[in-house]
Amino acid sequence: MDHVDLINASQTPSAKAVYFVGPFHPRITFYSQQVRALRLAQAMHGLDLVKASHQIAVVGAGAAGSTLACALALLDKQVTLYDPASQILQLQSASSRLLHPHIYEWPTRGSLDDRAGLPVMDWSAGTGGIVCNALRGEFSKIDVSLPNLTFRPSHKLVEIAPSGAAWQLTFGAPDGLQNRIFQHVVLAMGFGDERSSGDVVPEDYWRPGSVGTSATEPVSGASYIVSGNGDGALTETLGLLVDGFEHVSFTRCFLGLFPGDELRIAADIIFTGAAFEQDIEVSLRTNLLPILEMHSVLDRLRPMLRKDRVVTINSSGPLFAAGRASQLNHCMVFALLEAARGEGVTVQRTRGSVKDTKKTTAGTALVGISLGTTPYVGSFKHVVLRHGPDIENRYAPAATLLADYKAHLTPLLAATPGLAAPPVLDEATFELFEELRIQKIADYASKQQQLVQADEAKRIVEILVDPAAHVLIERGSQKLAEVALACEQLPKRVTIDIHVLPNQLPEAIDLVRLTRGSAGKIDLRAYPAVSTEWTKLLPGIGTAPAPTSVRAAQDYDGAQIMPSVDACLMRALDGRVQQAIAQGQTPPLGKLSAPLLAEVGKAWNSWQQILDANHTLRFDFLRWLAQVDQQAISPWDGDYGSIQRMANALIMIMAAHCQQPFAPISVERGNLSFATDAVALGTGCEVIGSDPISIRTEPDDWGVDALILSASGEVDVRNPAGRVLDGGTIGTTMRAARRVSPAIIQNTGYWRTRLAGDLAQWKEAVAEEFAALRQRQDDQLNGVSK
Structure with a gap:
């Protein structure tokens, strides 16, 4: 969303200066609310909604x-933060429940990351008390450092x-009522207490004394009922069923328990396209159960089950309702x-809206629920109601504004499903x-170091396997594809840290080529x-530290590395060709005639467009230009020491093209086509392994009809004995013509002299060389036919 869309989703049309932070958004988490806060602060600032004289x-x-108060204050806004409690984050401050920033986002990449990864008010997974104490320390530093907060x-x-045009707020304070005027008001009052029913007042999810703890029941068989189908209810269910339950572990x-990616794939099938609140239990049974059985997951879960309590789960709608809870909680x-079914542990399933709860001598009875088609009349020792927070009661002082906001947001969420997704x-x-x-909070001694570290972190890309999705991911403020595309043109050096084996990356060789070809930029x-x-x-590859990036995980994208390396090579070759045209010479070919260079420039400009438009053709053309030994595909290795020879080969190819038209081609051998079906090889390669290319003296060693060689002047390909030539004798078993010695243009005094001389003389020499080739071919064909 852009800033305008974000503001529109945060306020009512009737009260433009009053903002809400997510009270009606589905799938709310501690982390997602912080992200919404940061984005709202940036949008208010970016649209210049808050003037210098305004109070927020x-x-x-x-x-x-x-988080929002800190963000706005960092943006130099005048901010006052109010709360009924004596400290920030009072609700979770004493909780032993776990706070995790991303776990509810599974199977999203990075959903098992323990660190939130926020630039302000950052935290790592821990109990509510631990997280809140850390954030209070962070808030205190900001509060002390910024007088406008x-x-x-x-x-x-x-x-x-x-x-x-402003708003008057009335607060109840220790010394009585206070009235204050503000130009902007952000209502971030949370979501209220759990909705109560009858005699049961639900204990808040974050209270340290919530029922369903891991303690052993004093009397085996204690009865529990959990009512609800959101994340709170499903998490309570997990805690009641699993011995020693701790959410993240x-x-x-x-x-x-899943060796591959089957769970994520099954989840994609189950949840993708499912309508909000659609019953997905049949789909879970069809798509997930076979995987659970195949990998013995159920067998390994059975020993973890508690048997000292009896659990009933109630929901007014489907227990497994798409969108009501996280995909992972549904699966678990x-x-x-x-x-439990296989272990003989009974878990009852009831249905119905809880109309009332009544204390009895046997426990607590719930009115409105049924077991099958029969109303349930039993009682429970412990009742856990997770029917959602009472938002209206929490926002009672702003009831009209809240109702207007809900009326505005409801159709907006329906029309724009992306608004309901966890924010990124x-x-x-x-x-x-x-x-x-x-700049504003760090102490003077460490400020410069922190700025340097932040700048360096922006230029690190990490490649690793995501533990949540079991797929390759990359992390960094820059995408790998973007780094590869810029390559040697990067403004600053970029580091790629690899945490997987080469055989896990199809583009491992291309990554090495990219590094070498970047001229030190990667x-x-x-x-x-x-x-x-x-x-x-x-x-000599460097040593990478453990992964540290807090940037959002993204799917690994290595498909653009190979084309980007070739694009880098094209730029380098073009630079040398243009330099030769400008200077009228190129080492070691020496001086080049201006008319010939003009023809070379025109031809090369045309070829660049052809090659850049077809990455496969470009790859094949360039790999032969760099390397003759292609028993296995061997592209340019990124070594800049070969650039000059390859550029010279291009110049010679384009020069020959003036008389004998060539076209780049993708074939098994060679990279140029000419005449009707002839194949040529143009290359700057000078060795095959540790031997010079001149060791290839047989026509079939080359397998082409013409050679253009910029790095050798010693290649001599002769017709061996037994070839059919003028006056030769055909063998009785011979039924077809054999390849004759190719036309050869190479780095000899003869060809260098003509490159430096008259254009017409150059064309004449090329014409003679190819005429001699055709004569040899004709002679051979005539001999075979005879």
Whole structure:
């Protein structure tokens, strides 16, 4: 989304200066709210909505509010942050539950990354208490460093009302009601407490004393019911079923039970195209269950099941409703229910909206649920209601604004499904706030070092296997394809850190070529675990550290490396050709006549367009230009020492083209076609292995009809005994003509003299050479026919 779209999705048309941070967006997480906050701050700044004299109130000091307040303050806005609690992030501050930034995004690449990867208010996975303490420390540094940021704890919003073009906010504070005027107001008040029902007041998900802990039941068979089908309810279900459950460690264990990428592929089939709240249980059974059975996943889950409690799961709609919870939670809960079935662990499934709850001597009864078609009349010792937060109650002081915003956003979400997707922090937003944080918050002693480190981090691309999706990914502020495309033209040196073996990368050789061909602009490093194999391809390769990039993971894109290396070679060749045209000479061919160079320039300009339009043709043409020994495909290795010889070969090819028209071609041998079906080879190669190319003296050693050689003057291809020539004798077993010695234009005094001389004389020499070839061919054919 651009800034205009983002602002439109954050405010109501009737109250342009009041903004909301995601209260009605589906799939809300701690991290996603922080990303929304950063993007909103950037949009407000980018559209110049906040003038220098304006005051901004941010109401709510949770993940979104505290991050937004810091971001706006870094952008030099006057910000006051309000919260009813005495500190920021009060809700999660004492929780033993795990906070993880990305796990609910599976199978998105990077969903098992423990670090949030934010430029401001960054954190790593941990319990709520640990995460909140770290973020409070970060907020405190920003608060102390920026006089334009003020935090007002113990202030609860009572009323918000328009005041001309501004807004008047009334807060309940320890010393009474306070009225303040602000030109902009951001309501980031969270999502409210869990909806209650009857005698049961749900304990907040983040409370340290929530039911369903890992403690052993004092009396075996304690009954639990979890009601809901969102991530909160499914996570509670996992905790009740798995012995010693810890969300991330269990998730890593579960994903590790699949040796390949089958789980992600099955999830794609199950969830792609599924309508919101569509029942996907049949699809899970059809597409996931066979994989669970094939890899013995159910057998390995059975020992993990708890048997000291009886669990019932209730949902008003489908338990597995697409979009209601993360794909991974759906897959894990489904797998555990199937494992429980095989282990004989009973898990009841009830349906219905909970109308009421009533305490009884036996526990708590739920009104409105049914087991099959029969109303359920039993009671439960523990009731876990996860029916979603009471947003309306939390935003009661701004009820009219909230209703207007919901009416505005609901059709917008329906019309623009992308708005409902977990937000991604784009590179521009990251760089903006990272630089501001360093410039304004870092201490003087480390500021310069941090700026250097941030700049270096922007020029590192990491290639590794994603543990969540089991696919190759790349990380970095620059894409590998973009780095390859620029190659030797990069403004600054870029480092590519490899964390996989060469046989895992189809383009491993091309990566090495890219490094060599970049003229020092690209550095390739290998992680110690894979460096031995990479050293075989690139002796002296550097050592890469452990992966550190916090940029979003992207699918590895190596398809553009080979074309980019060839494009780099084309630029280098063009530079040498143009230099020769400008100077009238080229080493070691020497002086070149101006009329001939004019013809060379015209032909080369035309050929560049042909070659650039067909990457396969360009690749084949260039690989022969660089290397004669093509038993295995051997392209240019990136060594700039061969550029001059290849450029000279191009000059000689284009010069010969003036008299004997050539065309680049993709064939088994050679890279040029001429006449009707003849093949030529133009190359700057000077050796075959450790031997000079002059060791090839037989016509069949070359397998072409003409040779243009810029790096040799000693190639002499003769017709061996037994060839059919004028006056020869045909063998009785011979039924076809054999190849005769090719036409040869090479780096000898004879050809150098004509390159430097009259254009007509050059053309005459070329014509004579090819006429002699045709005569040899005619003689041979005539001999065979006789």
